[in-house]
Amino acid sequence: MADIAVQTKGQTPSVEGATKPANALDARLSALSLPQGGFALARRDALSRLQDMGLPGSRDEYWRYTDPRPFNAPEATALPVPQEQATPLFETLDRLTLVFVDGVFDEAASDDLALEGVEITTLAKADEANWAADLYGRLEAAGQNPVRRPFATLNTAAAQDGLLIRVTGKPSKPIHVVHRRASDNADAIWHHVIRVEAGAELTLLETGMSGARSNSVIEVDLAEGAAFHHVASKRAVDSRVGIGHIFARVAAKAQFKSFTLSVNGTVMRNEAVIDIAGDDAVAHIAAAVLGDGGKAPFHQDDTVFITHGAERCESRQVFKKVLKNGAQGVFQGKILVKPGAQKTDGYQISQALLLDERSQFLAKPELEIYADDVKCSHGSTTGAIDDEALFYLRSRGVPRERAIVFLVLSFLADALAEIEDEAIRDCIYERLDVWLTLNAVQ
Amino acid sequence: MLKIDNLHVKLEEEDKQILKGLSLEIPAGQVHAIMGPNGSGKSTLSYVLSGRDGYEVTEGSATLDGQSLLDMEPEQRASAGLFLAFQYPVEIPGVGNMTFLRTAVNAQRKARGEAELSSGDFLKLVRAKAAELQISPEMLKRPVNVGFSGGEKKRNEILQMAMLEPRMCIMDETDSGLDVDAMRLVSDGVNALRSPDRSFLVITHYQRLLNHIQPDVVHIMANGRIVKSGGPELALQVEEEGYGDLLAEAG
Ligand SMILES: Nc1ncnc2c1ncn2[C@@H]1O[C@H](COP(=O)(O)OP(=O)(O)OP(=O)(O)O)[C@@H](O)[C@H]1O
Ligand SMILES: [Mg+2]
Numbered sequence: 001m002a003d004i005a006v007q008t009k010g011q012t013p014s015v016e017g018a019t020k021p022a023n024a025l026d027a028r029l030s031a032l033s034l035p036q037g038g039f040a041l042a043r044r045d046a047l048s049r050l051q052d053m054g055l056p057g058s059r060d061e062y063w064r065y066t067d068p069r070p071f072n073a074p075e076a077t078a079l080p081v082p083q084e085q086a087t088p089l090f091e092t093l094d095r096l097t098l099v100f101v102d103g104v105f106d107e108a109a110s111d112d113l114a115l116e117g118v119e120i121t122t123l124a125k126a127d128e129a130n131w132a133a134d135l136y137g138r139l140e141a142a143g144q145n146p147v148r149r150p151f152a153t154l155n156t157a158a159a160q161d162g163l164l165i166r167v168t169g170k171p172s173k174p175i176h177v178v179h180r181r182a183s184d185n186a187d188a189i190w191h192h193v194i195r196v197e198a199g200a201e202l203t204l205l206e207t208g209m210s211g212a213r214s215n216s217v218i219e220v221d222l223a224e225g226a227a228f229h230h231v232a233s234k235r236a237v238d239s240r241v242g243i244g245h246i247f248a249r250v251a252a253k254a255q256f257k258s259f260t261l262s263v264n265g266t267v268m269r270n271e272a273v274i275d276i277a278g279d280d281a282v283a284h285i286a287a288a289v290l291g292d293g294g295k296a297p298f299h300q301d302d303t304v305f306i307t308h309g310a311e312r313c314e315s316r317q318v319f320k321k322v323l324k325n326g327a328q329g330v331f332q333g334k335i336l337v338k339p340g341a342q343k344t345d346g347y348q349i350s351q352a353l354l355l356d357e358r359s360q361f362l363a364k365p366e367l368e369i370y371a372d373d374v375k376c377s378h379g380s381t382t383g384a385i386d387d388e389a390l391f392y393l394r395s396r397g398v399p400r401e402r403a404i405v406f407l408v409l410s411f412l413a414d415a416l417a418e419i420e421d422e423a424i425r426d427c428i429y430e431r432l433d434v435w436l437t438l439n440a441v442q
Numbered sequence: 443m444l445k446i447d448n449l450h451v452k453l454e455e456e457d458k459q460i461l462k463g464l465s466l467e468i469p470a471g472q473v474h475a476i477m478g479p480n481g482s483g484k485s486t487l488s489y490v491l492s493g494r495d496g497y498e499v500t501e502g503s504a505t506l507d508g509q510s511l512l513d514m515e516p517e518q519r520a521s522a523g524l525f526l527a528f529q530y531p532v533e534i535p536g537v538g539n540m541t542f543l544r545t546a547v548n549a550q551r552k553a554r555g556e557a558e559l560s561s562g563d564f565l566k567l568v569r570a571k572a573a574e575l576q577i578s579p580e581m582l583k584r585p586v587n588v589g590f591s592g593g594e595k596k597r598n599e600i601l602q603m604a605m606l607e608p609r610m611c612i613m614d615e616t617d618s619g620l621d622v623d624a625m626r627l628v629s630d631g632v633n634a635l636r637s638p639d640r641s642f643l644v645i646t647h648y649q650r651l652l653n654h655i656q657p658d659v660v661h662i663m664a665n666g667r668i669v670k671s672g673g674p675e676l677a678l679q680v681e682e683e684g685y686g687d688l689l690a691e692a693g
Pocket of ligand 2: 484485486529614
């Protein structure tokens with residue numbers, strides 16, 4: 001068993017109850033009730049892979065900007081379940097609502113698992129005969145190169161529940177996963193597997209928070225000409241910590257599009273590993289982040305790895321972070337263009353709007369290109385509110401706070417534009433407006 | 443209505459005096475024009491009056507209807523009835539023209555204790571006024587000033603002015619960049635707003651605009667001060683002779 005020394009780092013918020021023992025992984029594993037049900041083979045494989053790789057330490061380059069200790073800690077730091085549960089979102093849309101409480105599917109609170117063109121089962125009830133048995137953990141395992149993502153592997157080994165969704169048609173409405181919290185110290189671990197068959201389409205909406213600490217994995221396997229749209233809205237009303245991974249494999253002519261809105265929380269890391277494997281495929285990933293370090297420290301990290309392995313494919317990364325009261329935002333984004341992936345069109349932008357001088361944005365954009373006929377660009381900027389625009393709005397009578405809300409929305413616009421469906425985009429805009437107005441900057 | 447007395451303004455960041463004892467009074471219902479060489483401080487005057495950051499008033503006063511403007515926030519000045527049509531209107535991507543305009547109209551109404559306009563009433567009003575200025579419904583939907591041509595931006599400023607119905611309108615080179623037809627549209631828009639209890643301060647380099655919007659008084663500004671005031675004939679004189687003799691005469 002690997003001995004991992006976990007050391008302290010000064011730059012990220014310290015978290016009570018962080019691990020000290022040398023055998024952090026042992027401590028971490030003993031706190032999990034292994035094995036969980038379903039897909040025993042894949043879980044056993046994940047456990048042995050995890051034991052080989054260990055948990056990240058402070059010298060891990062991949063964790064340079066974010067302190068892994070909150071995720072290494074054996075137990076979640078208890079947080080009282082807030083009075084204010086996530087207010088319903090997407091209520092105006094026709095959708096199939098599936099509820100998870102602290103990472104576990106709540107059948108009674110959910111719609112029936114029935115949607116035309118879609119087959120849905122839950123991970124907790126799945127057996128080896130399930131279509132997803134072969135797929136569970138496979139994209140996660142493939143996504144361990146060239147960097148280790150041990151928390152995703154831990155998830156595969158220990159996930160309590162999740163959805164196994166196989167799409168064969170074009171369902172009439174989106175699937176909406178609603179997360180809720182019930183217990184103060186739940187360590188929620190869930191894992192979805194989504195397979196969209198050739199020419200089929202799915203829109204997945206996600207809202208709310210599970211657990212005092214959460215660890216999620218979504219594996220998305222897109223067959224030729226399939227389309228997958230993902231829109232997530234995650235607002236923490238407390239100082240919770242969470243890590244999430246999306247692993248996607250995109251076949252020829254398929255489309256993968258994911259947008260996440262993250263608001264507050266203490267330490268949040270979202271990783272996306274996208275393998276563009278077939279010609280003429282498209283992968284877009286975007287995020288809008290609002291971080292307020294006022295009540296609790298805020299540290300949010302987006303880490304993206306996109307591999308172009310085929311010809312004439314397009315990828316876009318659009319990340320926008322609005323940070324205030326000493327909040328920290330991180331973006332690590334990489335585009336890898338493999339030999340032969342000609343006519344690749346890769347675009348990446350990461351931008352932060354700092355609402356005060358104590359907030360900080362750390363960006364590490366990377367391009368690695370092994371084909372000669374490609375178009376790739378990346379950019380990263382950090383800026384403040386534009387005084388001229390602020391004055392323009394105020395000179396028309398718009399109060400300062402409202403003018404700043406406008407300018408924040410203006411800053412986020414490019415990320416929000418990545419949401420293709422207008423009705424869904426409107427819901428997100430409306431919600432953002434409410435949150436921004438509630439949190440108006442003085 | 444607007445009374446500026448011995449106004450001295452320097453830049454906050456550096457020791458540079460821009461307005462050097464400027465005095466000006468515009469009674470209700472009148473149109474005054476300011477002409478003056480580049481860099482004489484015309485835009486600075488309009489910014490200081492509307493409350494932009496970065497300037498320090500070292501002496502003097504400016505009042506609107508007897509109320510001191512200089513202590514108010516920009517949005518308070520707007521609600522008090524002051525409006526500045528910018529020399530360079532600002533682009534704000536991602537914020538719809540209509541949303542912005544409705545927020546501005548209703549914020550001002552609220553600040554004055556008036557009822558807010560319903561979206562239906564607002565829509566009717568803005569469509570009618572936009573049509574008069576030949577601003578297409580498609581332009582109304584676009585983000586504020588984004589992708590607008592120079593002339594379209596200026597027309598959009600006048601649309602905002604028409605919607606906000608200010609009592610004191612300052613227009614900073616609204617005519618620059620306008621083609622002949624747009625100049626007429628903008629002038630008609632301004633003339634339609636003329637009324638006994640609304641005043642205008644029109645900053646311009648060209649006499650031509652003043653053929654359309656007839657001023658009561660023309661001021662010549664140089665080096666941070668009004669150096670000469672007169673009737674519309676002063677503008678004709680500037681057009682024909684330039685500033686040389688005028689400034690020499692003023693010393
Ligand atoms: N923020 C600033 N920093 C430095 N100099 C400034 C600033 N604002 C104004 N000035 C200077 O003050 C002077 C007056 O500028 P202002 O823009 O008011 O002139 P103007 O009369 O409007 O000129 P124009 O006719 O070219 O529009 C100029 O010399 C300008 O360079
Ligand atoms: Mg000027």
